Amino acid sequence: MTDPVLQVSDLRVTHPGPVTALDGLSFELAPGQVLGLVGESGSGKSAAALALLGLHRRTPTTVDGTILLHRPDRPVLDLNAASDAELRTVRGPELAMVFQEPLTSLDPYRRIGTQIATAYRLHTGASRAEAKQRTAEALDRVGIDPERARDYPHQFSGGMRQRVLLAMALVLRPRVLVADEPTTALDVTVQAQILRLLDGLREETGMALVLVSHDVGVVGGLADEVVVLREGRTVERGATARLLGDPEHPYTRALLDAVPRLDAPLPERAAPADGDALVSVERLRVDFGSVQALRGVDLTVRRGETLGIVGESGSGKSTLGRTLVRLQDATSGTVRFEGEDLASWRGRELRRRRHELQMVFQDPTSSLNPRRLIGDSVAEPLRVRGGHDEAAVRAEAVGLLERVGLGAAHADRYPHQLSGGQRQRAAIARALILRPKLIVCDEPVSALDVTTQAQVVALLRELREEFDLTLVFIAHDLAVVRSVSDRVAVMRQGEVVETLAAADLTRPRQDYTRALLEAVPRLEAVAGR
Amino acid sequence: MTRFLLRRLFGAAAVLVALAALTYLLFYAMPGDPALLACGKGCSADQLAQVRHALGTDRPLVQQFWTFLTTLVLGHGYSTGPSTIWCSAPCLGYSYQSNEPVTQMLLERLPVDVSLALGSAALWLLIGVGTGLFAALRPGRRRDRITNAVVLTLGSTPVFIMALLLLMGACVWLQVLPFPNYVPLTEDPAQWAQNLLLPWLAIALVTAAGYTRLTRAGVLETLNQDHIRTLRAYGYPERRVVLRHAVRGALPTVVTVAAMDIGMVLAGAVFTETMFGLPGLGKLAVEAASTVDLPVVCGITLLAGALIVVANTVADLLHAALDPRVRI
Numbered sequence: 001m002t003d004p005v006l007q008v009s010d011l012r013v014t015h016p017g018p019v020t021a022l023d024g025l026s027f028e029l030a031p032g033q034v035l036g037l038v039g040e041s042g043s044g045k046s047a048a049a050l051a052l053l054g055l056h057r058r059t060p061t062t063v064d065g066t067i068l069l070h071r072p073d074r075p076v077l078d079l080n081a082a083s084d085a086e087l088r089t090v091r092g093p094e095l096a097m098v099f100q101e102p103l104t105s106l107d108p109y110r111r112i113g114t115q116i117a118t119a120y121r122l123h124t125g126a127s128r129a130e131a132k133q134r135t136a137e138a139l140d141r142v143g144i145d146p147e148r149a150r151d152y153p154h155q156f157s158g159g160m161r162q163r164v165l166l167a168m169a170l171v172l173r174p175r176v177l178v179a180d181e182p183t184t185a186l187d188v189t190v191q192a193q194i195l196r197l198l199d200g201l202r203e204e205t206g207m208a209l210v211l212v213s214h215d216v217g218v219v220g221g222l223a224d225e226v227v228v229l230r231e232g233r234t235v236e237r238g239a240t241a242r243l244l245g246d247p248e249h250p251y252t253r254a255l256l257d258a259v260p261r262l263d264a265p266l267p268e269r270a271a272p273a274d275g276d277a278l279v280s281v282e283r284l285r286v287d288f289g290s291v292q293a294l295r296g297v298d299l300t301v302r303r304g305e306t307l308g309i310v311g312e313s314g315s316g317k318s319t320l321g322r323t324l325v326r327l328q329d330a331t332s333g334t335v336r337f338e339g340e341d342l343a344s345w346r347g348r349e350l351r352r353r354r355h356e357l358q359m360v361f362q363d364p365t366s367s368l369n370p371r372r373l374i375g376d377s378v379a380e381p382l383r384v385r386g387g388h389d390e391a392a393v394r395a396e397a398v399g400l401l402e403r404v405g406l407g408a409a410h411a412d413r414y415p416h417q418l419s420g421g422q423r424q425r426a427a428i429a430r431a432l433i434l435r436p437k438l439i440v441c442d443e444p445v446s447a448l449d450v451t452t453q454a455q456v457v458a459l460l461r462e463l464r465e466e467f468d469l470t471l472v473f474i475a476h477d478l479a480v481v482r483s484v485s486d487r488v489a490v491m492r493q494g495e496v497v498e499t500l501a502a503a504d505l506t507r508p509r510q511d512y513t514r515a516l517l518e519a520v521p522r523l524e525a526v527a528g529r
Numbered sequence: 530m531t532r533f534l535l536r537r538l539f540g541a542a543a544v545l546v547a548l549a550a551l552t553y554l555l556f557y558a559m560p561g562d563p564a565l566l567a568c569g570k571g572c573s574a575d576q577l578a579q580v581r582h583a584l585g586t587d588r589p590l591v592q593q594f595w596t597f598l599t600t601l602v603l604g605h606g607y608s609t610g611p612s613t614i615w616c617s618a619p620c621l622g623y624s625y626q627s628n629e630p631v632t633q634m635l636l637e638r639l640p641v642d643v644s645l646a647l648g649s650a651a652l653w654l655l656i657g658v659g660t661g662l663f664a665a666l667r668p669g670r671r672r673d674r675i676t677n678a679v680v681l682t683l684g685s686t687p688v689f690i691m692a693l694l695l696l697m698g699a700c701v702w703l704q705v706l707p708f709p710n711y712v713p714l715t716e717d718p719a720q721w722a723q724n725l726l727l728p729w730l731a732i733a734l735v736t737a738a739g740y741t742r743l744t745r746a747g748v749l750e751t752l753n754q755d756h757i758r759t760l761r762a763y764g765y766p767e768r769r770v771v772l773r774h775a776v777r778g779a780l781p782t783v784v785t786v787a788a789m790d791i792g793m794v795l796a797g798a799v800f801t802e803t804m805f806g807l808p809g810l811g812k813l814a815v816e817a818a819s820t821v822d823l824p825v826v827c828g829i830t831l832l833a834g835a836l837i838v839v840a841n842t843v844a845d846l847l848h849a850a851l852d853p854r855v856r857i
Contacts, residue, residue: 053762084767091764099762104755108854109777119763152853168763 036223113149217521308485375411657740684738747779792840796833
């Protein structure tokens with residue numbers, strides 16, 4: 001192994017409380033090498049990433065241990081002991097960082113070109129003209145038209161903004177890039193592009209990469225070495241192929257098993273093959289001003305089945321979901337529920353029947369009222385509907401909370417006192433309380449860790465049988481969709497490209513579906529390499 | 530943009546007509562006969578009827594209101610015996626009390642309020658944003674708490690108390706300034722500023738509190754945002770992070786609120802004008818209301834309403850100019 005560029009030993013991050021977020025992380029990184037940090041939320045992986053750049057400074061959090069940065073022709077620097085001024089000269093040109101939230105990580109008030117050029121000039125003292133030139137080159141390298149340097153961040157999509165951040169890192173030619181969940185907020189095809197880009201940049205510039213992710217698949221495709229973290233401790237560490245192919249620690253194995261795989265056997269299920277149509281959608285169009293979100297969708301949801309809807313962001317899957325439960329009105333075309341045109345439900349009729357259509361949203365943190373007890377949030381729909389006394393409502397809410405794997409104790413807590421997975425369970429209980437016929441789940445698990453994801457998916461499968469539900473399951477993760485659905489509709493630019501039986505998802509007819517499939521990071525390929 | 534401005538213009542017109550109608554209704558419902566007041570003591574019944582006729586208050590209310598509106602838009606001729614005086618649009622009629630054209634009365638007084646508003650706004654922004662930033666740099670520490678306490682005390686002081694304290698302090702005890710006596714800017718800029726210094730301070734000290742809190746909250750909120758973390762991760766010096774980027778995040782709100790506050794002061798600072806004897810709109814409004822001088826009151830109401838609508842529109846335009854994500 002060549003001389004390391006970064007040597008981290010016994011890194012500890014302690015939040016006030018004291019809460020140990022990271023409990024002794026050690027690793028070495030050589031130029032051009034990729035280290036993967038994997039773990040569920042709360043494992044301390046993001047704390048580790050921030051600590052590497054000293055971003056915990058000026059907060060009550062303390063960082064112990066050494067972070068040695070080796071620089072050619074200059075003394076070794078311990079970043080954890082360095083002065084603020086020293087650290088500033090290192091941030092950017094030596095160690096750069098890309099964040100999880102591309103949508104908010106750029107200054108909304110400044111043109112992206114200015115932001116990149118300023119970072120460059122700050123560290124090089126270059127002229128405006130030179131900085132502009134370098135910015136254009138960097139943008140070009142990450143696949144953004146340099147002409148767009150004058151645009152503001154909000155004019156770019158999430159994937160593009162992540163590229164802009166990469167350009168900002170790239171322009172400084174850092175020797176180590178720390179990428180904290182760089183693709184978590186992006187859909188599969190964009191994720192694949194960003195990962196390819198990261199790998200290409202690493203190869204070109206010889207920079208080392210610390211890749212933090214909860215997704216073993218993402219890390220597996222790029223990393224030479226993987227560290228598995230759990231509650232701040234290093235559970236297992238080893239070369240990627242070995243660790244993924246033959247994990248020693250049971251936790252690593254559990255983590256791997258929870259990853260939804262496209263080649264996993266589908267659970268046995270008596271297919272409700274010829275169920276009648278519960279919902280039928282004909283030539284559905286939805287326009288938002290000049291934007292056509294749905295351009296003529298035809299679709300049938302059969303009674304008792306689970307219909308998966310996949311597609312990239314912007315493909316119209318959420319709009320379709322919202323239209324199915326009449327949260328969104330159609331511009332033209334019809335949505336029939338049990339043969340009745342949804343648009344004909346007005347006023348009292350709508351109020352009388354709305355409970356038959358329910359929805360579970362992506363982000364349980366924002367879809368539950370933060371100032372209301374979980375039990376009240378779950379009971380609310382039944383209270384609004386009326387006709388039940390308070391004791392019955394309460395009993396029903398607690399019963400459902402127990403059914404989704406929570407308890408009576410959770411009813412008296414606030415959303416922030418629950419984990420993400422628990423909040424999503426509560427949201428499912430809320431959707432169930434009115435005994436709907438149809439539940440539309442819009443990305444119900446994409447904000448959750450793989451292990452939690454697997455549990456929530458299993459729960460939905462059970463509930464479907466128990467409550468006679470018809471489910472529409474919207475997600476960008478093909479493997480998850482495949483594992484819950486009977487049929488899968490693939491959407492692109494406001495149209496349904498094809499509808500397949502879940503078992504046939506890996507044998508699509510359309511090129512677009514094939515491209516989606518190919519973008520999914522494959523664990524099996526990594527483990528076997 | 531054009532659509533936005535057109536919409537605002539229509540909205541403003543509707544608001545102003547409603548305002549004028551409300552003012553008319555209030556006056557109709559109120560006790561007190563303007564004709565009686567204008568006619569003076571010992572007025573005979575005949576004279577009174579004549580005055581009523583001259584003022585137009587003998588006609589039905591709706592008719593009076595309609596005349597008021599058409600006069601405003603088209604102008605109006607008033608006969609004074611043999612000759613006719615033409616009052617051109619925007620004509621707000623003549624004061625019941627002094628017989629001066631109301632439009633002219635308002636235009637004479639407006640410069641006072643413009644001086645008052647712009648000067649005090651400059652001061653309160655300086656004080657408010659400065660102290661807000663000062664407090665935000667070390668949140669929760671002593672200087673933050675002390676700044677907060679001082680600012681809250683000032684902010685909860687009624688403006689007439691503040692004015693009184695300033696007058697007593699500067700003119701009586703320390704005797705560093707003469708008692709203010711308004712001098713127009715066009716006459717003598719130095720005297721203008723010197724005489725307005727205390728009124729400016731009075732308004733600014735009371736108003737700055739809100740800006741301190743806005744700035745402090747805005748800067749702290751921005752400092753917690755992800756893009757600030759990016760700047761730090763790319764080695765931006767802390768001073769630059771705060772002064773350029775965090776302040777930038779607080780700016781749109783501060784500017785928006787400032788535009789509206791300036792509109793409020795422009796529309797007449799009753800207490801300040803009264804305390805310092807400034808011949809502004811606020812003072813005129815109080816006088817006109819106490820003498821049931823309907824045209825003057827109506828004129829001030831309309832002008833104040835218009836100024837506030839304009840201030841709000843300017844606030845929206847500024848907000849859009851300062852935040853690239855806002856499109857109008």
